[in-house]
Amino acid sequence: MASITVRxxxxxxxxxxxxxxxxxxxxxxxAAGPVLQWHEIVSEFPDGFRVKARATSDSAITxxxxxLRIGQQVTHAYDYLDYSPGKLAEGELFWRTNTGxxxxxxxxxxxxxxxxxxxxxxxxxxxxxxxxxxxxxxVDDEGNSRWQELSDGAVTVAYKGPVKKRAExxxxxxxxxxxxxxxxMGPESVxxxxxxxxxxxxxxxxxxxxxxxxxxxxxxxxxxxAFVEYGTLLVLGGGRLALGTASHEVMHIITHRxxxxxxxxxxxxxxxxxxxxxxxxxGYAYDIALDFAIETDRLLPHVYMPVMPGDPENVIIFYxxxxxxxxxxxxxxxxxxxxxxxxxxxxxxxxxxxxxxVYGVDRAGLDAMWRTSIGAEVLDVTSRRAVRPTAVPxxxxxxxxxxxxxxxxxxxxxxxxPTPTPTSTPEPxPTPTPIPTPTPDPTASPVPEAAVAxxxxxxxxxxxxxxxxxxxxxxxxxxxxxxxxxGPTDLGxxxxxxxxxxxxxxxxxxx
Numbered sequence: 001m002a003s004i005t006v007r008x009x010x011x012x013x014x015x016x017x018x019x020x021x022x023x024x025x026x027x028x029x030x031a032a033g034p035v036l037q038w039h040e041i042v043s044e045f046p047d048g049f050r051v052k053a054r055a056t057s058d059s060a061i062t063x064x065x066x067x068l069r070i071g072q073q074v075t076h077a078y079d080y081l082d083y084s085p086g087k088l089a090e091g092e093l094f095w096r097t098n099t100g101x102x103x104x105x106x107x108x109x110x111x112x113x114x115x116x117x118x119x120x121x122x123x124x125x126x127x128x129x130x131x132x133x134x135x136x137x138x139v140d141d142e143g144n145s146r147w148q149e150l151s152d153g154a155v156t157v158a159y160k161g162p163v164k165k166r167a168e169x170x171x172x173x174x175x176x177x178x179x180x181x182x183x184x185m186g187p188e189s190v191x192x193x194x195x196x197x198x199x200x201x202x203x204x205x206x207x208x209x210x211x212x213x214x215x216x217x218x219x220x221x222x223x224x225x226a227f228v229e230y231g232t233l234l235v236l237g238g239g240r241l242a243l244g245t246a247s248h249e250v251m252h253i254i255t256h257r258x259x260x261x262x263x264x265x266x267x268x269x270x271x272x273x274x275x276x277x278x279x280x281x282x283g284y285a286y287d288i289a290l291d292f293a294i295e296t297d298r299l300l301p302h303v304y305m306p307v308m309p310g311d312p313e314n315v316i317i318f319y320x321x322x323x324x325x326x327x328x329x330x331x332x333x334x335x336x337x338x339x340x341x342x343x344x345x346x347x348x349x350x351x352x353x354x355x356x357x358v359y360g361v362d363r364a365g366l367d368a369m370w371r372t373s374i375g376a377e378v379l380d381v382t383s384r385r386a387v388r389p390t391a392v393p394x395x396x397x398x399x400x401x402x403x404x405x406x407x408x409x410x411x412x413x414x415x416x417x418p419t420p421t422p423t424s425t426p427e428p429x430p431t432p433t434p435i436p437t438p439t440p441d442p443t444a445s446p447v448p449e450a451a452v453a454x455x456x457x458x459x460x461x462x463x464x465x466x467x468x469x470x471x472x473x474x475x476x477x478x479x480x481x482x483x484x485x486x487g488p489t490d491l492g493x494x495x496x497x498x499x500x501x502x503x504x505x506x507x508x509x510x511x
Contacts, residue, residue, distance in 0.1 A: 032058045033122035036114055043136040045106050046207070048096040053081060054089070059120035061089035068095075069111040070104055071230030072192050074262065097133075103210040105232040106135040107158055107197040134158065135197065135208060147197075153178075155250075157196040159237065166237045167198055170246050173280060177247040181254060181278045184335040185342065189254045195230075196246070198237040205236045224249045228256035244281040251275040258339075261348040269302045272319055273326030289313075290320030294376050301379060303351075303363045325370045332373075333359060 039053035055061055064081040081091030097104045104110070111130045117123045138146045138160050146160045150167050152175050159167035178190055199205040205222060224235045224245035231253055235246045255274050259266040276286060293299050300314060302321045309318055330338050337358055344354035352362040359366065368378045 033120075034061065034116040034118050034124040036116060036124065036126050039114065041112070041131050043134050044094075045097070045133065045136045047098045048094055048102075049110075049133060051081065051093040051095065053083075053091050053114060055083075055091075055114075055116045055124075056088050057116075057118040057120075057122065058087065059118040059122070060086055061116065061118050063115075063117045064089060064091045065115040066093060066095075067113050067115060071108045071110070071227070071232060072257070073229050098211070100210055100212045104133055105197075105227040105230050105234060106133060106208055107195040107234075108133045108227070108230040108232045109193060109195060132195070137207075154190045154192070155194045155196065157198055159198045161200060163198070163200060163237055166242070169243060170196065170198055170235055170237065173243045173247050174250050176280045177250055177278050178254070180280065181251065181274075184330065184338050185254050185258050186339050189258050192231055192257070194233065194250060194253060196233045196235060196250075198235045200238050202236065205234065208234060226250065226252040228253050228260075241283070244279055244283060247279045247281055248275045251278040254278075255342075259342040259345045261346055263348050264345065264350070266342075266345060267303075267306070267351060268308050269305065269318070269322040270326065272308070273322035273324075276319060276323035277326045277330065285316060286320035286323055288320075289316040290324055290374075293317045293320065294374060297377075299371070299376055299379075301367070303367045324374060325366070328370050328373055329359070329366075 034055055034057040037054045037056055039051070042050045042052075044050055051066055053064055053066075055064055061083065064083055065078055066081060067076050067078040069076050079093055079095065081093040083089040083091030096102055109130055110133055111128055113128055114126045115123065116126075134145055134147055136145070140146055147158045148160065148164070150157045150159070150164075150171050152171055155171060155174050155178070157167045157171045157174075174194070174196065182190060197208070199208060202222075209222065209225065222236065223239040223241045224233065226233045226249035233246065233249050233253065235242055235249075239245065252271060252275055255266050255271050259270075276282065298314075298317060300309065300318055300321060302318055303325070305318070308315055329341075341354055341358040344357055345351075349357070355362050355366055361369065364379075364381050371378050
């Protein structure tokens with residue numbers, strides 16, 4: 001009897017509960033929030049990429065936002081899709097990349113999410129997805145991409161046409177470079193993917209470069225270019241220096257990852273030095289240029305130079321010096337010290353403090369150590385400080401007046417007495433003429449020789465031992481390559497032949 005009573009009570013409770021749920025007011029049920037039904041992203045390189053999406057909600061959609069992380073940049077970009085308002089919203093957005101400031105290199109991985117909101121205040125953030133912004137100029141008759149890919153670990157090489165063997169050589173060269181440098185730079189340097197797009201001829205390559213770079217390089221052959229913030233590399237597969245270029249340029253990506261901070265870039269001498277040290281297919285031009293500079297006393301104060309010099313001969317000397325000093329740092333102090341040094345730079349410390357923490361010397365000490373190791377004279381940094389020119393005396397300008405006045409006095413060490421104006425007999429009806437301000441004395445004081453040094457012998461921008469180097473802001477890119485927003489042009493390989501020709505002529509004259 002007790003058992004029957006319990007079953008009866010349980011059954012009754014279930015019936016009451018079901019009735020309560022059935023009678024609950026429909027208005028209190030939570031409305032369904034936004035849902036992303038469908039989307040697509042289509043590359044239209046070099047102009048940009050097109051985004052389409054469809055979203056629904058029980059309330060009217062109020063915004064559809066696209067958030068992007070381009071390559072390996074720390075910051076995000078975003079924009080809103082244009083859409084038809086309502087509970088069913090279809091939107092579209094065209095993201096332009098055909099200007100210098102908005103350029104994105106082909107092959108770049110772009111990660112994205114959608115953020116959708118409705119009029120009821122409900123929102124949706126989709127999961128992170130990614131797509132590869134490939135060069136859409138090369139498609140078949142059906143609109144399918146002609147690009148094929150080879151991968152090894154973190155590295156992927158995209159190629160097209162019957163050049164698979166060359167793509168394999170490029171891939172192998174890059175992986176050999178990374179295998180060589182991972183013990184020095186650390187395994188974290190290859191945690192993010194590296195994308196390589198290989199072009200078959202110069203025309204294809206130039207049209208894929210940023211607008212400014214393409215215009216500058218039309219008369220020159222660009223063998224390769226790294227976009228360090230994107231983790232992307234473009235290589236001219238048919239170029240004679242393709243393998244060495246790929247090895248050199250991929251190291252710029254690694255150096256940026258492990259050494260660049262949000263307030264400072266890795267200085268040019270260190271970035272270029274590491275890239276040439278890592279090069280598994282190097283040439284001999286830089287070593288020859290360094291020997292020439294030692295013999296002719298043309299060594300540059302490269303550890304103090306914020307950027308590479310503009311003269312082609314000095315560019316090659318700069319590369320030779322950068323490679324030599326990095327080779328000394330790793331050979332004498334070991335790989336672990338270099339890894340610690342790069343980690344210091346990554347925190348935002350300036351160059352001198354980072355060097356002292358790890359190597360016990362500042363830039364002046366490091367430069368002296370390197371010059372001694374190659375048998376060159378140590379740079380006298382005290383005599384290379386910038387000298388302010390002697391002030392030139394200036395006259396004090398007077399106000400315009402209709403009455404003749406005395407000449408203005410000269411201010412300074414060479415001040416002169418006022419010169420009285422001769423008295424003249426006034427005409428019956430004089431024509432007023434304003435007295436112009438006298439011009440300064442054109443004779444200038446002698447300028448010290450140190451104040452007019454030639455560009456290649458420019459004084460250091462900072463005091464080597466007591467002051468830190470100028471703070472370099474911005475994300476920046478490879479030291480020898482244009483950054484996405486436009487930066488210094490890659491002069492390493494472009495100036496190679498011009499510089500060598502000049503150096504050869506000088507050596508003949510000396511002979």
